[in-house]
Amino acid sequence: MTFDAHALEVLRQAVADAPADVALRLRLAGALLEAGQAQDAWHHCTRILHEHPDHVETLRLAQKAAAAAGVSNRAEEYAATLASLAGEGGKRVSGEKQFHVRGVSLRLIQGGAGRDEADDERPDTAFRPGEKR
Numbered sequence: 001m002t003f004d005a006h007a008l009e010v011l012r013q014a015v016a017d018a019p020a021d022v023a024l025r026l027r028l029a030g031a032l033l034e035a036g037q038a039q040d041a042w043h044h045c046t047r048i049l050h051e052h053p054d055h056v057e058t059l060r061l062a063q064k065a066a067a068a069a070g071v072s073n074r075a076e077e078y079a080a081t082l083a084s085l086a087g088e089g090g091k092r093v094s095g096e097k098q099f100h101v102r103g104v105s106l107r108l109i110q111g112g113a114g115r116d117e118a119d120d121e122r123p124d125t126a127f128r129p130g131e132k133r
Contacts, residue, residue, distance in 0.1 A: 029041045029061055030061060033068065041065040063082070
């Protein structure tokens with residue numbers, strides 16, 4: 001399906017009206033990539049990945065958009081993240097986010113989700129936002 005300028009503008013306005021709507025923003029990113037606007041498509045993918053770093057569909061589109069925009073190192077990072085997610089079988093501790101940045105893998109556990117009583121006996125090595133050390 002090809003998108004004309006008017007259809008893209010309608011999608012852009014819809015995203016502006018509902019910026020947190022992941023499905024809508026992803027649709028716009030796909031339409032932009034299809035229309036040859038890879039840089040703009042990649043921008044919208046990064047906006048989604050900022051809040052949902054393990055969103056597989058967005059990672060796939062971000063990989064394509066980054067490659068089309070000539071940013072091959074980022075496309076490779078997205079591919080590595082996808083491979084990592086596939087290797088984990090999609091299983092993850094609730095509240096945990098994993099990031100891959102320039103070859104470094106980071107995990108962030110938020111809010112104490114996935115903790116049990118045994119965690120209280122071990123030194124806490126995870127950074128939890130809002131907690132004081």
